[in-house]
Amino acid sequence: MIFEQVTTGGCRSYLVGCGDSCAAVLIDPEVSQVDRYLALAARDGLRVRYVIDTHTHADHFSATRQLARALGVPTVMHRASPAPGVDMRVDDGEMLVVGKLRMRVLHTPGHTRDSMCLVVEDRVFTGDTLLIGGTGRTDLPTGDAHALYDSLFGRLLKLDPALQVHPAHEYKGRDHSTIGEELASNPRLQHREREDFVALMHGLNLSMPTHVTEALRTNLSGGKTVAQMLAEAAARVPFMSLDELLERSTRGDTDLIVLDVREREAFMAGHVAGARHLPRGQLELRVNEELPDPTRRIITCCEFGRISTLAAATLREMGFMRAVALDGGIKAWREAGYPLQGGGDTPAPG
Numbered sequence: 001m002i003f004e005q006v007t008t009g010g011c012r013s014y015l016v017g018c019g020d021s022c023a024a025v026l027i028d029p030e031v032s033q034v035d036r037y038l039a040l041a042a043r044d045g046l047r048v049r050y051v052i053d054t055h056t057h058a059d060h061f062s063a064t065r066q067l068a069r070a071l072g073v074p075t076v077m078h079r080a081s082p083a084p085g086v087d088m089r090v091d092d093g094e095m096l097v098v099g100k101l102r103m104r105v106l107h108t109p110g111h112t113r114d115s116m117c118l119v120v121e122d123r124v125f126t127g128d129t130l131l132i133g134g135t136g137r138t139d140l141p142t143g144d145a146h147a148l149y150d151s152l153f154g155r156l157l158k159l160d161p162a163l164q165v166h167p168a169h170e171y172k173g174r175d176h177s178t179i180g181e182e183l184a185s186n187p188r189l190q191h192r193e194r195e196d197f198v199a200l201m202h203g204l205n206l207s208m209p210t211h212v213t214e215a216l217r218t219n220l221s222g223g224k225t226v227a228q229m230l231a232e233a234a235a236r237v238p239f240m241s242l243d244e245l246l247e248r249s250t251r252g253d254t255d256l257i258v259l260d261v262r263e264r265e266a267f268m269a270g271h272v273a274g275a276r277h278l279p280r281g282q283l284e285l286r287v288n289e290e291l292p293d294p295t296r297r298i299i300t301c302c303e304f305g306r307i308s309t310l311a312a313a314t315l316r317e318m319g320f321m322r323a324v325a326l327d328g329g330i331k332a333w334r335e336a337g338y339p340l341q342g343g344g345d346t347p348a349p350g
């Protein structure tokens with residue numbers, strides 16, 4: 001078995017492959033690591049056949065759909081997943097055949113209703129059902145402490161004690177543990193009576209994970225995160241540095257149109273000398289009158305450098321093939337002590 005573990009913050013994803021056939025699966029991939037998964041698979045000579053989420057993640061952004069589309073393979077989740085776009089739904093007791101590997105599905109609801117564990121050879125991928133020295137929480141949508149008790153004590157912990165445990169989260173950098181080690185020392189598993197365990201889970205009083213709304217929105221719909229929208233826009237436009245713009249602005253480069261896409265108030269408070277003002281919200285509607293010549297060289301700028309990236313990508317899409325974005329924003333420009341034209345210095349979001 002070929003095995004790669006990818007850590008993103010506290011999240012873990014896995015690439016598991018059959019050394020004989022070169023077929024592989026990806027488990028719980030995360031959007032920021034898409035290039036890494038593809039590079040690891042290529043380095044190991046693997047062809048990914050399935051992209052699997054062990055459950056509906058509320059705390060990270062799943063890359064299953066993006067990878068499945070890129071690779072032309074199905075996304076896999078448990079039958080109970082509420083996400084409409086799952087290509088292949090699996091259920092307890094079924095197996096994914098990955099070359100010579102047999103990956104068995106264990107439905108383990110509790111952290112979420114659609115949680116599953118995947119057993120292959122000497123290891124089990126436990127998702128958020130069982131963590132090293134912990135368990136998944138049960139206070140997020142579809143969580144259920146009683147169900148988690150049944151999944152742990154009735155199913156997962158009855159597996160071979162020597163099985164390696166590979167969870168979807170690990171915050172202390174430990175590589176893995178085993179079922180036996182967890183039974184012996186996991187503090188939450190020492191509460192072996194149902195009522196004790198449920199009371200423990202109900203009493204955890206955890207704070208909400210960051211980005212829970214965005215994670216559920218994108219993971220359930222297959223939609224994009226804000227970071228993805230920005231990354232996709234950034235991949236389609238060239239950038240110009242603050243210094244380069246300063247130099248061109250100082251020498252009065254008339255070839256370059258500086259287009260400030262912030263709101264009026266922010267523009268009036270201070271902008272790059274000679275900049276034109278066209279707020280991002282009006283860009284498409286006013287572009288014909290404001291920028292009649294699509295062959296002109298245009299640099300977009302905003303407060304933080306994000307909206308200007310979206311604006312430059314929109315301009316390119318509309319045929320302004322020389323649109324570029326400022327690498328940074330007017331905030332950075334101001335902080336660098338570079339000259340601004342116009343009023344005071346009250347920044348506004350942009």
Ligand SMILES: [Fe+2]
Nearest residue numbers: 056057058128
């Ligand atoms: Fe989770």
